[in-house]
Amino acid sequence: MKTETKTMLEVSGLGHRYGGANGHQAIADLTFQVRTGELACIVGPSGCGKSTMLRSISGLIKPTSGKVELNGSPVNGVPEDLAVVFQDYSRSLFPWLSVRSNVEFPLRSRGVSKAERRERADEVLEWVGLSAAAKKYPWQLSGGMQQRVSIARALACRPALLLMDEPFASVDAQTRFELEDLLLRVRKQFDSTVLLVTHDIDESIYLADRVFVLSKSPASVVADLEIPLGDERDQITTRESETFVHLRSEVARLLDVRTAAAPKPAPEAAEEPEASEPEAEAESEADEKPAEAAADAAAESDVDEQKADADEKSADDAEKSTAKQWAEAEQAEAAETAKRN
Numbered sequence: 456m457k458t459e460t461k462t463m464l465e466v467s468g469l470g471h472r473y474g475g476a477n478g479h480q481a482i483a484d485l486t487f488q489v490r491t492g493e494l495a496c497i498v499g500p501s502g503c504g505k506s507t508m509l510r511s512i513s514g515l516i517k518p519t520s521g522k523v524e525l526n527g528s529p530v531n532g533v534p535e536d537l538a539v540v541f542q543d544y545s546r547s548l549f550p551w552l553s554v555r556s557n558v559e560f561p562l563r564s565r566g567v568s569k570a571e572r573r574e575r576a577d578e579v580l581e582w583v584g585l586s587a588a589a590k591k592y593p594w595q596l597s598g599g600m601q602q603r604v605s606i607a608r609a610l611a612c613r614p615a616l617l618l619m620d621e622p623f624a625s626v627d628a629q630t631r632f633e634l635e636d637l638l639l640r641v642r643k644q645f646d647s648t649v650l651l652v653t654h655d656i657d658e659s660i661y662l663a664d665r666v667f668v669l670s671k672s673p674a675s676v677v678a679d680l681e682i683p684l685g686d687e688r689d690q691i692t693t694r695e696s697e698t699f700v701h702l703r704s705e706v707a708r709l710l711d712v713r714t715a716a717a718p719k720p721a722p723e724a725a726e727e728p729e730a731s732e733p734e735a736e737a738e739s740e741a742d743e744k745p746a747e748a749a750a751d752a753a754a755e756s757d758v759d760e761q762k763a764d765a766d767e768k769s770a771d772d773a774e775k776s777t778a779k780q781w782a783e784a785e786q787a788e789a790a791e792t793a794k795r796n
């Protein structure tokens with residue numbers, strides 16, 4: 456992937472203190488640039504301020520010092536041409552909307568016409584291998600498939616910059632590898648600029664053109680490493696290469712991780728809500744089979760019963776999310792349904 460020399464994201468002296476003058480300094484003095492077309496990873500110790508940094512970059516919080524510029528314009532509030540993929544897919548997707556409606560949802564507030572919304576949703580769903588699951592609901596899909604929906608939804612907005620906050624931390628190890636490769640493929644297809652935060656040293660090196668290593672809290676950038684691993688990466692041969700092994704040791708040293716070479720325990724699978732027996736069967740099949748087969752399995756189940764379950768689940772989830780966002784989703788869906796009838 457060829458990156459341009461133009462700067463897409465410029466972060467200068469970024470700092471944030473929670474709770475006023477005597478509060479907690481979460482990030483201190485972050486300065487770095489991400490070039491157009493680049494996939495940059497941020498790796499840092501737990502609690503060093505990675506999420507605070509992403510919230511500042513995405514305009515969700517106003518940093519107490521420094522500045523953020525996207526394509527030369529200061530970020531004050533959430534920019535339209537920026538999309539975020541979070542770790543917790545189960546809370547970021549609307550359970551009562553189909554996969555396709557979830558993907559189309561952010562396009563509504565951007566004033567994209569209905570026909571174009573459909574076209575874009577179908578296009579990105581194809582790219583992430585979920586065309587056959589377009590009419591399903593998120594809770595009918597495995598965790599990895601749900602995260603693919605989140606990625607599709609972000610890409611449908613055609614963001615100038617895609618921010619990803621530990622996007623693969625809640626899936627099992629094999630699915631994580633598949634999603635990493637999916638990201639590499641779609642970023643090529645879209646020519647995307649991506650800033651991805653991860654705890655995982657190996658993941659940062661495998662994915663990135665450039666890795667920024669952060670210090671302990673309050674975070675600052677301690678190293679900016681080019682990753683000369685080329686465009687074609689492979690989960691086995693790339694990770695075995697001398698360059699990869701050397702970089703891994705270098706990042707581990709910078710992070711002062713003494714156990715970097717030791718085998719890591721497999722990440723815990725995402726916590727799934729308890730399912731009734733038929734649903735549990737469908738879910739475990741969905742984990743093992745490709746998207747089409749999983750969609751077929753879900754289609755065979757009793758749709759009415761699942762809808763009732765979804766209503767119950769959505770009521771529960773709604774309490775956890777911001778009231779405004781969920782109310783907007785309900786209204787938009789009701790309007791859609793009214794139009795259809």
Ligand SMILES: Nc1ncnc2c1ncn2[C@@H]1O[C@H](COP(=O)(O)OP(=O)(O)OP(=O)(O)O)[C@@H](O)[C@H]1O
Nearest residue numbers: 473474479481500501502503504505506507508672
């Ligand atoms: N809203 C808040 N109010 C006060 N302190 C906060 C708030 N959010 C985060 N912090 C504190 O700021 C520091 C950085 O938190 P942040 O979540 O940004 O780190 P992180 O690197 O993303 O953490 P992790 O690796 O565990 O995901 C932590 O000490 C945290 O307790």
